[in-house]
Amino acid sequence: PAKQPVTVIGLGPMGRAMAGAYLDAGHAVTVWNRTAARADELVARGAVLAPGAAAAVAANELVVLSLTDYDAVFAVLDAAGAALAGRVVVNLSSDTPERAREAARRLAGLGAVHLTGGVQSPPSGIGKPESSTFYSGPVEAFRRHRxxxxxxxxxDYRGDDPGLAQLYYQIQMDLFWTSLVGYLHATAVAEANGISAEEFLPYASSTAASMPGFLAFYAPRITAGHHEGDVDRIAMGLASVEHVRHTVEAAGVDASLPALLADAFGRAVAAGRGDSSATSLVGLFRNA
Ligand code: NDP
Incomplete structure (x- = not known):
């Protein structure tokens, strides 16, 4: 059977990689971008540049959006208007779960289907099956276009709720950013003490690589509500983060990050959780 033709709207680094991947795979591709010049290279490779958002949406049943955020998404959807009826809009723009639900409601009102996507890959990972995208929304539409x-x-289809793909994406980003900033902060302390990032690298990598073991140990206990301090105690954690904080301060490095950790551990101790595991911070953060 002929490859399904696709419309790609939004030609930032991601959208350009996506349209390019479709061209490489032999799909007919229609594109549109607010700044038309970003389509030039794709047009040279065989893509058709639509004269506007409505024309781009009218061209194909399957419409991929790769826009900065949902403000941009809503601007494009408003411009496309009635052309959206009968379309499956695969929205690969990042934003909050609630905004994804709002987009799904608006599209349903126009007779269109919204599939939410959270792409977990930079542009260089587009076109590669080992990269992964979270999807959520109506399962029939997902299956038909998978x-x-x-x-x-x-x-990676996560379920019916249009917010789910963004939710999974955002909890991954929560983890990613705190981990990366933790690494950068530790590197600042290392450098302030004459240890280069490269000298620190094998040690930083070894700590990062130990994380899956901790996660695999703690996750079932968190699910089971088992926060006993049999292997680690919050009181010990507080002492440890205070040692970190004092080391950071002595290096003349900004200590607001370890202060934040000390504050969380300190509040847990004050709330009577000193003898529990660090996992009881989950309850502290949830105000539960
Ligand atoms: P960019 O912000 O570089 O580009 C997105 C596109 O949005 C551009 O084509 C831009 O048009 C368009 N746009 C912005 N505002 C409007 C508007 N009001 N009306 C019409 N078009 C608009 O993003 P990326 O390509 O880097 O990423 C796209 C999405 O993918 C984002 O949501 C991002 O968070 C997500 N993502 C990005 C990753 C990355 O590594 N880059 C990784 C994973 C996810 P114009 O060219 O005219 O400015």
Missing amino acids: ETLEVLTGA
Whole structure:
């Protein structure tokens, strides 16, 4: 069977990689971008540049959006208007779960289907099956288009709720940013003490690589509500983060990050959780 034709709207680094992956895979591709010049290279490779958002949406049933955020998404949807009826809009723009639900409601009102996507890959990972994208929304639409979506990345369908793909994406980003900033902060302390980032690298990597073991140990206990301090205690954690904080201060490095950790551990101790495991911070953060 002929490859499904696809419209790609939004030609930032991600959208350009996506349209390019479809061209490479032999799909007919229609594109549109607010700044038309970003389509030039794709047009030279065989893509058709639509004269506007409505024309781009009218061209194909399957419409991929790769826009900065949902403000941009809503601007494009408003411009496309009635052309959206009968379309499946695969929205690979990042924003909050609630905004994804709002987009799904608006599209349903126009007779269109919204599939939410959270792409967990930089532009260089587009076109590679080992990259992964979270999807959520109506399962029939996902199943019908799965093969075409998998031209971009592997597909991990999380469920019906249009917010779910963004939720999974955002909890991954929560973890990613705190981990990366933790690494950068430790590197600042290392450098302030004459240890280069490269000298620190094997040790930083070894700590990062130990994390899956901790996660695998703690996750079932968190699910079971088992926060006993049999292997680690919050009181010990507080002492440890205070040692970190004092080391950071002595290096003349900004100590607001360890102060934040000390504050969380300190509040847990004050709330009577000193003898519990660090996992009881989950309850502290949830105000539960
Ligand atoms: P960019 O912000 O570089 O580009 C997105 C596109 O949005 C551009 O084509 C831009 O048009 C368009 N746009 C912005 N505002 C409007 C508007 N009001 N009306 C119409 N079009 C608009 O993003 P990326 O390509 O880097 O990423 C796209 C999405 O993918 C983002 O949501 C991002 O968070 C997500 N993502 C990005 C990753 C990355 O590594 N880059 C990784 C994973 C996810 P114009 O060209 O005219 O400015």
